[in-house]
Amino acid sequence: MSYKAKFTLLATLFSLVLFFSLQAQRDTLDYLQECRLRAGLPNFFARLKQGDSVRIGYLGGSITAANGGWRDQSMQWFKQQYPAAKISQIIAGVGGTGSDLGVFRLQRDVLQFRPHLVFVEFAVNDGSGRTSHQAMEGIVRQIWKNDPYTDICFVYTIAGNMLDTLRQGRLFGSMLAMEHIAQHYSIPSIQLGLDVLKLMEEGKLVFNGKPEDYPGKLVFTGDNVHPNTHTGHRLYTEAIARSMKIMMNKSGAMQHALKDPYTIDNWEEAQMIPVNELLMSGNWTDLAKTGDTVARTYRVKYPVLLKSNEPGASLTIRFNGRLVGMSDIIGPDCGQYAVKIDNGPEKLFPRFDRYATYVRANAFFLPMLESKEHQIVFKVSDKKLDKMEILKKGDGVIGDLKKYEQNACYAGWILLLGTLSKN
Structure with a gap:
């Protein structure tokens, strides 16, 4: 075998090893876990504990936009936990839209109001996650270019078309794409639907239907997507509360590092x-x-x-x-x-x-x-x-x-x- 052929073979083998190594790292994310702490929300909780003014941005689709839903309920939870802090919300949910629009409207709808924490919710509307890597990374990089002390948390809501995948213990396509970005930038994430799946398995919850047709059971949604306020949204809020109790132990000033991009074609210039x-x-x-x-x-x-x-x-x-x-x-x-x-x-x-x-x-x-x-x-x-x-x-x-x-x-x-x- 010639030197050139040997070199080509070794280069090919190296590329394959690198590919499968990276793939294995990614695959370790492909399982359901309610809270992935990573770097946590240190700046946010430091301000809460000091009783400072705190602004929370809620960027997402109609599930985030819903009045009385997880957005409003989580706000009330934060206020109850930290009564001395002056907590306000930035409402930036737009129905029927995903991260591909969110990355464009982020500056006007959220960043101009100087948030200390931004929840990002697009798992349902992003579907298969075709552009989630580029758009979600663009969202992250825009936020930290605006202020490297702003904390970010990805939250994953669920819909009927995701159930088959989730029941296998695996993340839906859009969630997995977002986890790649979260892992790269050490951003915490919360899977809001684990209790929903658990209660379904126990026969205590019906995912989609009319409450009057299922007496004695929780009915999560009436349209396979949007949770009912006092059942589905409540379960989402409880997942957030459990996760926040884990994250609140990590607080203090931290400047988030804007490392090399995960995707070179990300949409941070949107x-x-x-x-x-x-x-x-x-x-x-x-x-x-x-x-x-x-x-x-x-x-x-x-x-x-x-x-x-x-x-x-x-x-x-x-x-x-x-x-x-x-x-x-x-x-x-x-x-x-x-x-x-x-x-x-x-x-x-x-x-x-x-x-x-x-x-x-x-x-x-x-x-x-x-x-x-x-x-x-x-x-x-x-x-x-x-x-x-x-x-x-x-x-x-x-x-x-x-x-x-x-x-x-x-x-x-x-x-x-x-x-x-x-x-």
Whole structure:
């Protein structure tokens, strides 16, 4: 065997050993454990014990947004445990969204309020965890670039589609991806659903159903995802309380190290840009400057909220980067965007779905691009959707048909991995 062949063989064997070694390290995380302490929450508990002002950020989806749920319940628990501290919360839960949007809105929704602790909850909405590594690492790095003394805790909620995996004692895909990031940065994590699984096995809890159909048993949820306040959310809060009692013994000033990235393509440069900074063509109205009811409802989320019902009206962004998204509105009066990337063909992005019997904040992303200069045009499409056919797949009350007549597009923020071009 030649020297070159031997060298190639040894290099290949080394690569394989390294791969399986790293894989084995990762696999050690793939089991259920309620609390992984790691570096704990030392700065947070130091402030609590000193009776200081403490701000807790709750970044997540609808399970975090729910009034009276684990967010409010955990706040009450902290206040009971530390009555001398002045504890307040930063509410940053947005229904139906995952870490891929959370990393973009983090600065505006959480960091500007200077939190001392940030709970991050996206396990359910991140599904298989396809972009969880990049987005969750971006969240961590943004927080510690903003303030290295801010503590972080990942919390993992559960849904019906996770049960088969969890019953095997293994983490769901999104949870495992998040554990890789947590382990890399020594961030504590809490699995909120272990007691749920235990009570199910004991026949004391029904995961999904109507409480009146199961007298004498706890019913966790009525839709397979969102916990009932006094059962599911209570179990989540009890898991947090048990974990906090473990973590509270570790306190004191600690500067978190922003070590080398776990993923070189993480999303720490994520930013939101107001859409009025884009090039506009056609008739667009900034509803935030009117008495429009949608703009009033979302005035905090969207200080600028453009709307156009004119086919062909467009918004153009020129940038140097690799990913663009739009934070907007889905509702009864919405149609679809026709989006053109560089010199490619137009692709349709419907802003109406089976749940669009009411107005809600939403977002969508374009495909990942090569990191370089691009131009993207968002145009109000003249192609109308069959809204009634789409709504047949949902279970909402359709109501007055007049509210579906328009085929408009809304725009609030551009979500950007990159920088705007100057011309």
